[in-house]
Amino acid sequence: xxxxxxxxxxxxxxxxxxxxxxxxxxxxxxxxxxxxxxxxxxxxxxxxxxxxxxxxxxxxxxxxxxxxxxxxxxxxxxxxxxxxxxxxxxxxxxxxxxxxxxxxxxxxxxxxxxxxxxxxxxxxxxx
Numbered sequence: 194x195x196x197x198x199x200x201x202x203x204x205x206x207x208x209x210x211x212x213x214x215x216x217x218x219x220x221x222x223x224x225x226x227x228x229x230x231x232x233x234x235x236x237x238x239x240x241x242x243x244x245x246x247x248x249x250x251x252x253x254x255x256x257x258x259x260x261x262x263x264x265x266x267x268x269x270x271x272x273x274x275x276x277x278x279x280x281x282x283x284x285x286x287x288x289x290x291x292x293x294x295x296x297x298x299x300x301x302x303x304x305x306x307x308x309x310x311x312x313x314x315x316x317x318x319x320x
């Protein structure tokens with residue numbers, strides 16, 4: 194199962210894998226001072242990276258591995274400093290070669306997201 198154990202970038206940012214199985218995952222991080230932009234809110238790159246990590250958790254399994262091929266994000270509301278942020282990834286389509294995911298990035302409630310992220314993952318061929 195994927196985790197921050199083999200992801201140096203996610204580990205550096207303090208990302209935590211809460212739950213993961215194929216097609217679904219949740220990850221969490223805190224909007225620490227070093228992750229804020231000039232307005233004092235969480236930097237968009239921090240939120241994007243957390244969403245991409247949740248995607249990786251949901252797309253990768255012990256049987257096959259995937260990489261992100263394309264992604265986009267829409268920022269909806271500012272994420273305050275110090276807030277614990279959760280990214281919840283769900284597969285909306287998957288076949289043998291590719292999968293599409295929606296990821297919601299939120300604080301206290303998934304019904305009040307800071308951003309929504311969509312991505313396409315491609316499965317790597319076995320060696």
